[in-house]
Amino acid sequence: MRRRDLFLLCAAAAVWPLASHAQHVLRPKLGVLLVGNRELFSREFADGLRELGYVDGKNITIELRSADGKLDRLPDLAAELVRLGVDVIVASETPAVQAAKRATTEIPIVMAPSGDPVGTGLVASLARPGGNVTGLSAAAAELAGKSLELIRELSPSATRVAALADPANPFTKPFLEHVHLAGRALGVEIQIVLVRGADEFEAAFEDMHNKQIAAVIVQPTLPRAAVAELARQHKLPAVSGTRAFADAGGLMSYAGSLADRYRNAATYIDKILKGAKPADLPVQQPTRFELVINLKTANAIGLTVPQSLLQRADEVIE
Secondary structure: OOHHHHHHHHHHHHHHHHHHHHHHHHOOEEEEEEOOOHHHHHHHHHHHHHHOOOOEOOOEEEEEEEOOOOHHHHHHHHHHHHHOOOOEEEEEOHHHHHHHHHHOOOOOEEEEEEOOOOOOOOOOOOOOOOOOEEEEEOOHHHHHHHHHHHHHHHOOOOOEEEEEEOOOOOOHHHHHHHHHHHHHHHOOEEEEEEOOOHHHHHHHHHHHHHOOOOEEEEOOOOOHHHHHHHHHHOOOOEEEOOHHHHHOOOOEEEEEOHHHHHHHHHHHHHHHHOOOOHHHOOOEOOOOEEEEEEHHHHHHOOOOOOHHHHHHOOEEEO
16 A cells, blocks of 8 residues: 555544544434324424524434323333433423433433422422423423312312322322312312223223212323313313313313423523533423313313303314
């Protein structure tokens, strides 16, 4: 081999690792972990990234994993994202954030969002999260009380309301605490109904029917379509703290704007990729809330929604 050729070969070998590293920096890998709801998250989150100059396949790579409502799949999916060597994990809803946090203490995790990040131990405080987790709070536990207020407005005579929850979910404790607080304030008896899996839903609704429950507040992370369908079958008004519940056929939802939250999550990604540490990025709380009423469901269960509620709704599904 001629000396000039040998020199060029050695120079290329020296530059190659640097080029490879530069490519990694220019196209970071983003892991996304969802309980479900792929479509809305993908659309709004992608729009938020695009507004900041990030396009999947161009200057960022997105690895999306969804449990499709099966919470027991989340730990394996989180571990898979860690093995892929993602630079940041975006996790939507408390069980997904919990799974991501258990899978890694080093990779930054952005909540998009989590129901009660302080109450579930995901962050030390909203102002100073500490550790590797930051992002958005859904304030969903607090909104459980608002759900009860909506039920009383819908049916002023309602004195016994159920709270349907999953005991394995870390969000359940603060969720039920806020439901009980609202119940005491409004003079409503709260019946706690715990379901550990989809096979227990039907029996739970039969029990609520037999106990003459007036309405049910549904924990946001429960399988929405299945719960909404059973509520319709038993002609039971059902309210939840996630927009996806009303979309799936639930009677009402009151929650922070999902579109806003998913787009805001993109700003955390941008800051972290530019060198910010999750521990130093305060957790944001929602500032815009949406009331969605499914009028088709109201008609199906023979319920007349007061005009005052319909006028306040951000969206009425007809």
